[in-house]
Amino acid sequence: MDFSIKSADKKNSLNTVKTGCLVVGIYEEQKLTDEAIALDIDGSVTHMLESGDISGKPGSTLLVNSPKGIAAKRLLLLGLGKKPVGEKDFRKAIETAIKSIKPLNTDDLLIALPFDTISNRDLSWAIYCVLSEFHVQLYQSDTFKNKKEASTKIRNVSFYLPSGDVTIAKNALHQAKAITDGMTLARNLGNLPANICTPTYLAKQAKSLAQTYKFGIEILDKKQIESLKMGSFLSVARGSDEPPKFIVLKHMKGKSKEAPVVLVGKGITFDSGGISLKPGAGMDEMKFDMCGAASVLGTFKAIGELDLRQNIIGIIPACENLPSGHANKPGDIVTSMSGQTIEILNTDAEGRLILCDALTYAERFHPAIVIDIATLTGSCVAALGHVNSGLFTRLDDAHDKLANDLIDASKRSNDPVWRMPVEDAYQEQLKSNFADMANIGGQPAGCVTAACFLERFTKKYTWAHLDIAGTAWKSGPAKGATGRPVPLLCTYLIQRENKR
Known part of the structure; x- marks a missing residue:
């Protein structure tokens, strides 16, 4: 159209x-x-x-x-x-x-x-x-x-429109078209079945975007991931025959020494829950567990169309979470890229296990901002339903500014978020008798403790976590991916550019 x-x-x-x-x-x-x-x-x-x-x-x-x-x-x-x-x-x-x-x-x-x-x-x-x-x-x-x-x-x-509005309108139309095209890509990827949209398929889509818009790109395979000592990410991937991929996209159109914005998208292309198997009813919807990754790719499509004058990096850890003789078992202990050890009490809390290594990897870019996007917890759905995505940040001046900027962008893009707490008091729930931390903190405040888990890997930069478990797709007769939060991410980046 x-x-x-x-x-x-x-x-x-x-x-x-x-x-x-x-x-x-x-x-x-x-x-x-x-x-x-x-x-x-x-x-x-x-x-x-x-x-x-x-x-x-x-x-x-x-x-x-x-x-x-x-x-x-x-x-x-x-x-x-x-x-x-x-x-x-x-x-x-x-x-x-x-x-x-x-x-x-x-x-x-x-x-x-x-x-x-x-x-x-x-x-x-x-x-x-x-x-x-x-x-x-x-x-x-x-x-x-x-x-x-x-x-x-x-x-x-x-x-x-009046002739005096034409220039503004054309620019607005260009931006709106880029955002909706990005949403379309994110929805298309989310709606694909998991036998087609594998980690390898996501990597091919990233390569296609890189070719079209001249992005830099790196696709790390299993051996390269092993060399980086991403033991947490690999522990999830080894339950499947599908090889994991670690995807890095780079749009470097800002100043040469300008710190980048890094977007990290959860790319679990199918989540069975692993050994902690999910109920069969509705498990087909776990093909949507890569919607965080899809939103990063959709946002990068919009970034390419808009040719933003910023340094922006996308990171996607992609794999499947399946039960097998090689899969994680409850009680296993793995070592993350950061060196911190994790006791896996529930193999269905796998998103945070792949994201933590990606968040550590992001340190090498000395980022200004890191935002991770993940269909992370059913607890967030219980807390916020299907209207607001959960927004989690630390409580200090830098993180308050980031949170306020994201909230403002969410209102402008009709892609709402609600800020949730990340406080040390919740960290107590992640204590383990055998490792530096457990991967779950129990039922109370599950989305908060999940964010607190990720927060342990983000100490070196300003960070926000978006839990999109309730907003990335719809169930029932309207079943399908929504393309959220592509509008929020794009609007945030556009407004960031306008303020420079």
């Missing part, structure tokens, strides 16, 4: 623009937006409202075929609620509009809405909202279906 900007000028007056469908807003109590007033030259829009078929409440619609005095083939009047338009009301209106437009037999669409009247939000946010909702509603995962799902006929979407 192509998106573009159409300048509002004398050559493109709204009632003379030819399009398959024109979308115009109406405020509550049937008050006209400026765009609706521009169409109401002969009172035709007012006459439509007099039918009483649209109230102007958020998400109310009235579709008019062959509207009188208007060049557009169809006119969709869209309720926006009260002026100024609330963020929630705007998003509801856009959601409803796209649902109304999808089945239409038209290949182009013109959106003429009062983006400047959205409360506490700017034009860039509004454009991202529209593209994000198109992505959500039009995404399909039917690669392996012989009978493909019906798709919309809309191929071109334009925003009708």
Whole structure:
């Protein structure tokens, strides 16, 4: 689908623009937006409202075929609620509009809405909202279906905006398209079955991105991983016949000595739980346990499209967690790359075992910021459900700033997070009688103790952990990867660049 900007000028007056469908807003109590007033030259829009078929409440619609005095083939009047338009009301209106437009037999669409009247939000946010909702509603995962799902006929979407907004809008459109394309890649990877999306497959996808966008890349195999003494990561990998891969992507477009941002994504391409086997019901969804890795690859696609002037490194430890004669056993003790020893009390707490070595590896880049992304704990789902991802950082000035920057980016990208504690008091739960630490801290505050485990490997830099176990995919009839938190990560990086 192509998106573009159409300048509002004398050559493109709204009632003379030819399009398959024109979308115009109406405020509550049937008050006209400026765009609706521009169409109401002969009172035709007012006459439509007099039918009483649209109230102007958020998400109310009235579709008019062959509207009188208007060049557009169809006119969709869209309720926006009260002026100024609330963020929630705007998003509801856009959601409803796209649902109304999808089945239409038209290949182009013109959106003429009062983006400047959205409360506490700017034009860039509004454009991202529209593209994000198109992505959500039009995404399909039917690669392996012989009978493909019906798709919309809309191929071109334009925003009708004042000429003074065109430059800002084009930049916003470029950023929004990069983010949604990154989400699409992350969703596609997440939705693939584990017999196809193996660690080797993830490595090939990373190589493809590197070739397309000229990233630096390293793919470490088992022998190289062994030479780095990543005993914790390898202990998880050895239960499977699939070889592990340690993937490193490098986008080095910042200053030569500038400390990079490092993104670390959990890449368990299938998680059976290992010897601590998961219940059979719903185990198929454990193909989504690599969504942290997918989000790093999706973010790197967006980074490549935007050509950000920063140094950004992506690290993905990738393997399977399966039961076998070689697999970890409860009670085993392994030595991490950092030299710290870990007693494995539960083999299903494997994500932290591969991430801890990746977090130690990140030290070599002397990073400014490290953010790890992982479908880490069911406890986070119990705590936050499927709305917020869990955000964990230490409590000090540097980490408070990072947390606040990520929270701000989450609000702007409609990809919410909620900050959770990382405190020494929780570290007590990770004590082991036989090793430096245990890999689980018991049921209480499980997502917090998991973050506290990771925190032990991040002492040399500013760090945040995103637990996306409740937000990376959906179950039930809507089963599938969501692409989160690609919008959050991309928006954070974009805002970081804008502040420099």
